[in-house]
Amino acid sequence: MVMVFPFLTGALAICYGILGKRPACFALWLLTLGLFAGWACQHLDGPLPLAL
């Protein structure tokens, strides 16, 4: 999975945030959150060592 892509979209969201453009910033933030979730799903595949 790409490791750099969420950082780039996140940095772009920060740029729009600094410019005060909330819709664009929020859209890029959502995209980064989606990439974060996808990345997490790919790596959180091992069983948790919990005895319930």
Next chain:
Amino acid sequence: MALFLQNPGHGSRQLNALSLFLVCASLIFSLVWQGLAAGYACPMCGLQRVALMLSGVGLLLNIRLGPSPLHYAMTISASLGGAAISGWLALRPADLGARLLLGLHLYSWAFLVFAGLVAFSLLMLALDRRWGDNALKRPVSLPGAAVMVLFLVAALASAAGASLDCGVTACFKQLAFALR
């Protein structure tokens, strides 16, 4: 609660700027620490940095546009995601070779930072509700502007660190493969 009644939003934005500065310090420190300790960042460590960056975007919008429940919700949701990753790492069998910072692993510190961000945002949501939601740009003080620029630099440094981990061309080859 009339904590910010005299000058609505002003004290709140200062507190948000301070929090964003702490987020920047955490981002830069984790990058330096992992570079020194392991020479590379594990995928989960990169994920924690992404979550930290996403949490900071809500704080940045609070500084730039004024406090809003939406911005605090952005910070809380990203922090919960980051806390989930840190908690998952903490529940795995301990890596005996890992370097400790003041007796704790870095992911334990990350969990505390995310928990602190959630607590801060919840507190501010409770105390700061007079300000309301507004997307009008507001003049930012010099320290606030400096913190926002520092946050952008920290995010770009994190991106550079991630590209050094997998190599720039390898990263884009993986992207092309993932999109196929």
